[in-house]
Amino acid sequence: MHYNKKQSLVFSKKDATLQWLGSSIGKGFLFLIASFSAVIVFLIFWFIVKDAIPFFAEKGFKEFFTGTNWYPAAEPGEFGALPIFVGTILVTLGAIIIAVPVGICAAVCLSDILPFKIRQIAKPIVEMLAAVPSVAYGFFALVIFAPFLQSLGATTGTNVLNVSIILGIMALPTIVSVAEDALQAVGKDLREGSYALGATRAETLIKVIIPAAASGITAAVVLGIMRAIGETMVVWMASGNAAQIPEPIYNVLQPVRTLTATIAGDMGEADHVIGSMRYHVLFAMAASLLAISFLCNWISEWITTRDP
Amino acid sequence: MQLKTRKFINKLFSGIGITSVVIMTAFLLILLTPITYKGLGAIFFSGTIEYRMLNYKEFGHGDKENIEKEFAKAKTARAPVYLQFDSFKKEVKKLEPKKRREIKNQLKEIKEALKELLGPFPDTPIPVLLRNQYGQTRWKNAQEKLHHVLYSEEWDYSDPTKPGIQVFVPRKKYFAGTSFESFFPYLEKNIKKMLLPKFTCYWQFLTDKSKDAHFFGGIMPEILGTIYLALGAMIFAVPLGILAAIYLSEYANPGKIISFLRICMGALAGVPSIVFGLFGLAFFINTIHVSNSKSVLAGSMTLALLILPTVIRSAEEAIKAVPNTYREASLGLGAGKWHSVWTIVLPSALPGILTGTIISLGRAAGETAPIIFTAAVSVGLPLKIWETLSQPTPALSWNIYNLCTEHEAVDEIRHVQYGMVFVLIAIVLLFNLTAIIARARIMKKLRG
Known part of the structure; x- marks a missing residue:
């Protein structure tokens, strides 16, 4: 807006239009940027699924989800990914099992x-545990913990x-x-109400606070599960990478192979042969992960928004 | 319930809670202590004359005269060893055939071990590989190699019911009665004179290139690559993230579209990092061809997507923490919406935004999975800044993986691996510490 001799506090019609135009264009631009993450999510989904479809189209779902022979490099390849799914699970x-009890107790504590003062020290410890890069955890698992x-x-x-403990920490x-x-x-009001009724701190926490926070705590557990499933480096380095179902299944001292580790490990060899089944099967795994x-x-999301 | 039991349960409960916090702290210490201790060993260690010679010849560190003087001293100490070898060769021929065969085998093993310990024999052609041109550069490894020279590794099957047990037999035993017998005590006694171990501070570990697949030298290309990747990710993610946060916190009217956007952001934050890697390969490299093959550019873009949700969330929190009175005052003075956001809200939110940014910088520096297919190579030179657009780079996180699983001599370069892990953790934790301290200050300021 420019000021002429007859200065006026009211915008001329032209200026008002310009102002409106500018602000809506700006707003639109900001909206586009904000919706960028949504675009990316769809792009990721599209690009992973697009390359996974040829695999399912040719091999179907049965072998992938129920077969136990994983020999993608063989001719013809066998793509039974059940052991890999079992390994991931x-x-x-x-x-x-390791992270939930410790995590919830620590959160309550x-x-x-x-x-307050000790909390100020303890919180950075949690943040440091979160900040340590996954490859450092993997290195620890492989070089120090495995021996x-x-x-x-x-x-x-x-x-x-080995992997369970390290993933639990992560x-x-x-x-x-x-x-x-x-x-x-x-x-505070729930806590104070409970104390006023004569409950001890433990009773307040167990009978009032934790049930009231149950949805948030469940969401925390689900996010923890996501972190463990999506982790790559630790499982790649320290799970042994053997595509087999442990015998018996609760034998925790046997090596396994997981989805993420298979993608990371096989892609290096498979991306020279773009278009082969070996390449597409990895995208099928990524699609399952996704x-x-x-x-x-x-x-x-559902748990946290379900109750007011 | 009795009051006593209730009190006891209360205490027990507190005890369990505190124990779990202690367990968490213990995890962190168990993780960091060995890595710090051994990682510092890559920089501070007892280095031999071979190390100083190598460092002078390959990197130009150190004082030439001193090193040559030292090397001459070491050479005189080593001379009798080689002399004994030569003279014993003639003696071997006179032995009876059975004994000769046994001794010849032992001699061959000793020669190999000695080569590793002290470097190639004098007057032999210079080996091709750099690692064979020098003896042991670190005193600790030298002691292990000395053990190889002095003892032969054998398997004891005397108890048929059990699997064989590994035993170390002194090689001296095989040479009893020959002139070579004195070789072993001489070597053991004079090894310090031959290698001249001395406390070394190899700070150039951080600034040297690596030689011969990380057998020698430092990790500069990796550090530089990590910095490029992390900064590159920031360049893409921070402007986008801040603008998106401004929109979400200042402009957006809550409604279906916005809650959908938030769900998408949550979904993006939950995508496994390896899937980002696959996406980076399939989209940035194979579809829109930001570069012909792996490059720092493609890697940074992939990492940027990975940290975008974190940046948006922390920026949004920082903007929301700015008191509403600021906005109202600015609007009341006649400033427009954008003007007051840009000049009033954003500057006051800046420290908070920076905190979130620093934390995501650390995250980008430490991630491995997204750069495996998009940016990382195992061996490479440090890149010039314009080469990042088209060239792949080594990076700390990837090379840690690579060196401790795929390297041909994993055990010989443990110190480099530990050094890398230590440097990576140090970088990331330093970022986080900065952020934690900065945030504490902001909190103090906000509280007044």
Whole structure:
């Protein structure tokens, strides 16, 4: 807007239009940028599924989800990915068994038990655990933890137990911080009401606060599961990468192979032969991973928004 | 329930909670202690004369005169060893055939081990591989190699019910009664004179290129690659993230579209990192061809997508934390919406935005899976800044994986692996520490 001799506080019609135009264009531009993440999600979904379709079109779903022979490099290749799915589930389950109790207890402790000053020290510890790069965890698992397990008598140090423990540690910070937020969000009045009725702190927490924060805590667990399923480097380095179902299934000292590790490991060889089944099967695995992660995301979203 | 039991349960509960926090702390310490200790060993260690010679010849570090003087000293200490070898060769011929065969085998093994310990024999052609041109550069490894020279590794099957046990037999035993017997005590006694171990601070580990597939030298190309990738990811993600956060917190009216956008952001945050890698390969490289093959550019773009949700979320939180009175005052003075966002809200939110940015910078530096197919190579030279548009780079995170799983001599270069892990963790934690301290200050300021 320019000021002429007859200065006026009111916009001329032209200026007002310009102003309106400018602001709506700006707003539109900002909206486009904000919707960029949505575009990316769709692009990711499209590009992964697009390359997964040829595999399912040719081989169908049965062999992939129920077959137990994984020999993608053979001629003709065998693509039974059941052991890989089982491996993924096993290490995730192991990680959750380790991370959930410790994580929830730690979250309760951080939000309600520790005094403010100690909390200020303890919180950065959680953040540091979250910040350590996954390849460093993998290195620890492979070079330090695996020989240690072997020295205790395991036949191989790179096994389900090793990976579960390390993944559990990695999922901890997610669980702790989300669960703690949920516990904090419950608010003072419920706590004070409970104390006023004569409950001890433990009773208040167990009977009032934790049930009130249950949805947030469940969401924390789901996010922890997602973190464990999607992790690549640790499982690639320390799971042993053997495409087999442990015998018996609860034998945690046997090596397994997971979806993420298979993608990371095979792609290096398969991307020279773009268009082969070996290439497409990896995209089929990525699509499965994507489906699992979207599902988990949806579940956690649903849980947190379900009750007011 | 009795009051006593209730009190006991209360204490037990607190105890369990505190234990789990302690467990978490213990995990962190167990993880960081060995990595810090051994990682620092890549920089501070006891280096031999071979190390100083190599460092002078290959990298030009150190004082020439001193090193040559030292090397001459070491050479005189080594001379009797080689002399003994030569003189013993004649003696071997006189032995009876059975003993000769056994001794010849032992001699061959000793020669190989000695080559690894002290470098190639004098007056032999210079080996092709750099690692064979020098003896042991680190005193700790030298002691292991010395053990190889002095003892032969054998398997004991004397108990048929059990699998064989590994035993170390002194090689001296095979040479009893010959003139070579004195070789072993001489070597063991004088090894320090031959290698002259000395405490070394190899800070150039951070600034040297690597030689011969990380057998020698430093990790500069990897550090540089990591910095390129992380900064590149920031260049793409930060402007996008801040603008998106401005829209979401200042302009957007809550409604179906916005909640859909938020769901998408959540979904993006949940996509496994390896899937980002596949997407980067399929989209950036194979579809829109930002570069012909792997490049820093493609890697940074992939990493940018990975950290975008984090950047948006932290920027949004920072913008929301700016008190509403600021906005109202600005609007009340007659500033337009955008004007007040740009000049009032954003500057006050800046420290908070920076905190989130620094944390995502650390995340981008540490990620491995997205760059495997888009940016990382195992061996490479440091890139010039314009080469990042088309060239792949080595990076700390990828090379840690590569060196400890695919390298031909994994055990010999443990110190380099530990050094890399240590440097990577140090970089990432330093970023995070900065962010944590900065945030504490902001909180203090906001609280007044």
